[in-house]
Amino acid sequence: MNMHAEYAMTPRSHQAPARETCTPHSFELAAVALAETTPEGRLLCANRRFRSLLAQSEEALAGSPLSAWLLAWEDGPELHQLIDRAWTYPEGASALMRLIQPNAPDSRVLLNLNPVRDEAGRPSYLGLALSEVPDAGTRSAPLDVPGLRDELTGLATTRIFQDRLDQALARAARQGRRLAVIYLDLDHFTLINNSLGLAVGDALLRAVAQRLSGLLRAADTLAHLSGDDYLLLLDDLGDTQAVAPVCFKLLQAFSQPFQAADHEMHATASLGVALYPDDGEDADSLLKNANTALHRCKQQGRNNYLFFAEEMNGRVMEQLFLKNGLHQAMARGEFFIHYQPQVDLRSGLVIGAEALLRWQHPELGLVMPGQFIPVAEDSQLIIDIGGWVLEQACADALEWQSQGGQPLRLAVNLSVRQFRDPHLVERLRQVLRKTGFPPHCLEIEVTESILLDDAEEAVAILKRLKGLGTLLSMDDFGTGYSSLNYLRLLPIDRLKIDRSFITELEHDPDDACIVRAIIALAQSLDLSVLAEGIESEGQYRILARSGCAEGQGFWMARPMRQAQLLRQLSLPLRIATAPDESERALLLVDDDPHILAALERSLRRDGYRIYKAHDAAQAYALMARHDIGVVVCDQRMPGTSGVEFLRGVRRLHPDTLRIVLTGHAELDSILDTINEAAVYKFLTKPWDDEQLRDNIRQAFHHYELAAANQHLRELVARQPPGEPQA
Ligand code: C2E
Ligand code: MG
Numbered sequence: 001m002n003m004h005a006e007y008a009m010t011p012r013s014h015q016a017p018a019r020e021t022c023t024p025h026s027f028e029l030a031a032v033a034l035a036e037t038t039p040e041g042r043l044l045c046a047n048r049r050f051r052s053l054l055a056q057s058e059e060a061l062a063g064s065p066l067s068a069w070l071l072a073w074e075d076g077p078e079l080h081q082l083i084d085r086a087w088t089y090p091e092g093a094s095a096l097m098r099l100i101q102p103n104a105p106d107s108r109v110l111l112n113l114n115p116v117r118d119e120a121g122r123p124s125y126l127g128l129a130l131s132e133v134p135d136a137g138t139r140s141a142p143l144d145v146p147g148l149r150d151e152l153t154g155l156a157t158t159r160i161f162q163d164r165l166d167q168a169l170a171r172a173a174r175q176g177r178r179l180a181v182i183y184l185d186l187d188h189f190t191l192i193n194n195s196l197g198l199a200v201g202d203a204l205l206r207a208v209a210q211r212l213s214g215l216l217r218a219a220d221t222l223a224h225l226s227g228d229d230y231l232l233l234l235d236d237l238g239d240t241q242a243v244a245p246v247c248f249k250l251l252q253a254f255s256q257p258f259q260a261a262d263h264e265m266h267a268t269a270s271l272g273v274a275l276y277p278d279d280g281e282d283a284d285s286l287l288k289n290a291n292t293a294l295h296r297c298k299q300q301g302r303n304n305y306l307f308f309a310e311e312m313n314g315r316v317m318e319q320l321f322l323k324n325g326l327h328q329a330m331a332r333g334e335f336f337i338h339y340q341p342q343v344d345l346r347s348g349l350v351i352g353a354e355a356l357l358r359w360q361h362p363e364l365g366l367v368m369p370g371q372f373i374p375v376a377e378d379s380q381l382i383i384d385i386g387g388w389v390l391e392q393a394c395a396d397a398l399e400w401q402s403q404g405g406q407p408l409r410l411a412v413n414l415s416v417r418q419f420r421d422p423h424l425v426e427r428l429r430q431v432l433r434k435t436g437f438p439p440h441c442l443e444i445e446v447t448e449s450i451l452l453d454d455a456e457e458a459v460a461i462l463k464r465l466k467g468l469g470t471l472l473s474m475d476d477f478g479t480g481y482s483s484l485n486y487l488r489l490l491p492i493d494r495l496k497i498d499r500s501f502i503t504e505l506e507h508d509p510d511d512a513c514i515v516r517a518i519i520a521l522a523q524s525l526d527l528s529v530l531a532e533g534i535e536s537e538g539q540y541r542i543l544a545r546s547g548c549a550e551g552q553g554f555w556m557a558r559p560m561r562q563a564q565l566l567r568q569l570s571l572p573l574r575i576a577t578a579p580d581e582s583e584r585a586l587l588l589v590d591d592d593p594h595i596l597a598a599l600e601r602s603l604r605r606d607g608y609r610i611y612k613a614h615d616a617a618q619a620y621a622l623m624a625r626h627d628i629g630v631v632v633c634d635q636r637m638p639g640t641s642g643v644e645f646l647r648g649v650r651r652l653h654p655d656t657l658r659i660v661l662t663g664h665a666e667l668d669s670i671l672d673t674i675n676e677a678a679v680y681k682f683l684t685k686p687w688d689d690e691q692l693r694d695n696i697r698q699a700f701h702h703y704e705l706a707a708a709n710q711h712l713r714e715l716v717a718r719q720p721p722g723e724p725q726a
C-alpha cells in the first residue's frame with residue numbers, strides 16, 4: 001500500500017498547492033529516515049526507515065504533529081522554535097531532539113529541517129530527515145553537534161549533504177524535477193599546502209567556502225567533503241540548461257584572488273557534474289559519476305567544468321586501477337629502468353644514456369611511462385617514484401662510469417610535480433651524497449611546462465639545481481610555450497629537439513626549417529642540442545649535417561636493460577660510418593629511366609658520385625642520407641612538377657644547388673622558379689653535353705665556395721672575443 005498517496009490526500013491546513021504523490025521506491029526505500037510535513041509541522045508522508053525509527057504505523061503518523069514524536073533535547077530549542085528557524089534561514093535548521101518512542105525512551109536523534117517554498121516564495125512544505133545519534137550522554141549545543149557543520153569551513157558536512165541529497169532525490173522523483181550534483185576540487189592545492197603550510201591552506205579553504213556560499217540559491221547545498229573537495233547540490237532544477245551557467249559562475253568566482261591568512265592568493269578549481277536522472281537515479285551513482293567527471297576534467301587540464309558522460313567510466317576505471325597498483329608497485333619491486341644511449345652524431349660514439357622508467361604490472365604486463373606517469377603525477381606518488389628512479393639510476397650509472405673511457409652522462413626525467421616539490425634540491429643532494437655519483441655527469445631533464453605556473457620561480461629552482469653541479473636540459477623542446485625571453489634566462493645546458501619534428505624531417509620542409517631554427521637558436525644561446533627519436537639513417541645524416549651535435553633514437557639504439565647497456569658499451573653501436581663524402585655527389589631525378597641512363601653516361605667522366613631517383617620521395621630519401629651538392633631534375637614528373645619538388649629541396653636542403661632540365665619550357669613555370677630563386681639553372685632538353693657538364697661544374701664550384709664560406713664563419717664565431725684571429 002502506498003501511504004504517501006493517502007497522506008497527500010489528507011486535507012491539511014497548509015497553504016501549499018496540492019502536490020503530486022510520493023514516488024514509492026526512492027523515497028520509501030531510502031536508507032535515511034525521511035518525511036515531509038506541512039509548513040507548521042504536521043506529517044504528510046514518511047518513509048519506511050522513519051516509521052521504523054518511531055515504531056509507528058502509517059495510520060498513526062498520518063496528519064499527526066511532529067511534536068507528538070519529538071521533544072526538545074536538554075536545553076536545545078523547542079520543536080516550534082526549530083520550525084520557525086527553518087523558515088527563517090534558507091539552509092534550514094538542525095538540532096538534537098529526543099525521540100518519544102515507547103521502546104527506546106530518551107533516544108537521541110538529529111533532526112534536519114529543509115524548507116521548500118513554491119514559485120511565489122510561499123512556504124510549501126518541510127522536508128525532514130532524522131538520524132540516530134548513538135551517545136546519549138553528551139550535552140552539546142545543537143549547532144555544535146559533531147557532523148552537523150564542518151568545523152573548518154562552517155559548511156554542511158558530508159552527512160548533511162547525504163541527507164539533503166536523499167530528500168532532494170525523493171522530491172525530484174515525485175515531481176519529475178531534475179537536480180545536479182557537482183564535485184569541486186581546487187587545482188594544485190597540495191602545492192599550496194606544501195609550500196605555504198597547512199594554516200594558509202586552511203585559510204584558503206575557508207575563503208573559498210565563504211565566496212562560494214554567497215553565490216548559491218537558498219535551495220542549493222554546499223558541503224565541505226575533506227581536504228580541498230567540496231560538494232554542491234543544485235536542487236529543484238526545472239531543466240538542466242541552468243547548470244552550465246552556474247558552473248561558469250563558480251569558476252568565475254576564482255578569477256579574483258583570495259585573502260588567506262596574510263597571503264593574497266590566486267586559485268583555480270575543477271568541477272565534475274552529474275545530473276539526475278540522466279547520470280544516475282540514486283545518490284551513490286550521482287556522487288560516483290560527478291567524481292568521475294571531475295577526474296576527467298583534471299586530466300584535461302583543470303580550471304574548467306565537465307559534465308559526466310557514460311564513456312568516461314572505462315577510462316577513469318582504468319586510471320583508478322593503475323593508481324591502486326602504483327601504490328604497491330614500489331614495495332613489490334615492479335619498477336625497473338631502461339637506458340637509451342645518447343650519441344655524438346659526428347663520431348657515432350655513445351656519450352651517455354637517458355633513464356626511462358618501466359612498470360612490470362602483475363596483470364597488465366609491461367606498462368609504459370606515458371600511461372602511468374600522468375596517473376602518478378596526479379598525486380604525491382610521483383615524488384616517491386621519481387626519487388626511486390633518481391637513486392637507482394645514479395647507482396646503475398656508477399657502473400658504466402667504471403667501464404673506463406670517457407665519463408658517460410646520465411639523463412633523468414623530472415616531472416613538473418617533482419620540480420615543484422619544495423624538498424627537491426635536498427632530495428637530490430642526498431641521492432648524490434648517498435650514491436657518490438659525480439653531479440657533473442648527471443643531467444636533469446625538465447620540460448617547458450615548468451615555466452607555465454610561475455616562470456620566475458622556475459628559474460630560481462633551476463638555479464638551485466644547477467648549484468648542485470648538475471647539468472640541465474629542456475626536454476621535448478619546441479612543443480611547449482617557452483618564451484625566448486625566458487630561454488635566455490634559464491641556466492640550461494641543452495635543448496632536446498622533440499621527436500615530433502624529427503619523424504618527417506626527410507620529407508617535410510616545415511619540420512626541416514623548424515629543426516634548423518632550433519639548432520641555430522641553441523648555437524646563438526651557446527647551448528648544446530640533442531635530437532630525440534632518430535629512426536632512420538637519413539634523419540641522422542640531415543641532423544649531423546645541420547650542426548646538431550647529439551642524438552638519441554631507435555636507429556642507433558632502443559632503450560635497454562642495464563645489463564645489455566653494459567655489454568653494448570664495450571661493442572661499437574650500430575652507427576653508420578659516414579660514406580666517403582670526399583667526392584662531389586650529384587643527384588639526377590627523372591621518371592624516364594632512359595634519360596637517367598643518358599645523363600649518367602654524359603656526366604660519369606667528370607668523376608661525380610652519381611645518385612638516381614625516379615620520383616620526389618626517392619630523391620628526398622637519397623638527399624637525407626647523402627650530402628648532395630647539386631640536383632638535376634626533370635620538370636615533368638608523376639605526382640609533382642620539377643619546380644614543386646625543387647621548392648621542397650630549397651627548404652629541406654638550402655645549400656644544395658638546383659638545376660631544372662626540361663623539354664617543355666612553359667613560360668609560367670620558368671618565371672615562377674626564377675622569381676622564387678628556387679633554381680640555379682634552367683636547361684632545356686635535348687641538352688648539349690658540353691653545356692650541361694659546364695653548368696654542373698660551375699654549380700659544384702658555387703656549392704663548395706658557399707660551404708667554405710660557412711666553415712670560415714663558424715671558425716670566426718668560435719673565436720673567443722678579444723683574441724686575435726689566426
Ligand atoms: P622523453 O623523456 O621524451 O623520453 C623519450 C621517449 O621517446 C621514450 O619513451 C623513448 O623510448 C622514446 N623514444 C626514443 N627514441 C625513439 C625513437 O626513435 N622512436 C620512437 N617512436 N620513440 C623513441 P618512453 O620510455 O615511453 O617515455 C615516455 C615519456 O615518459 C618520456 O619522454 C618522459 O617524459 C616520461 N618518463 C619516462 N621515464 C620517466 C621517469 O623516470 N620520470 C618521469 N617524470 N618521466 C619519465
Ligand atoms: Mg626525457
Ligand code: MG
Nearest residue numbers: 475476496532
Ligand atoms: Mg623527450
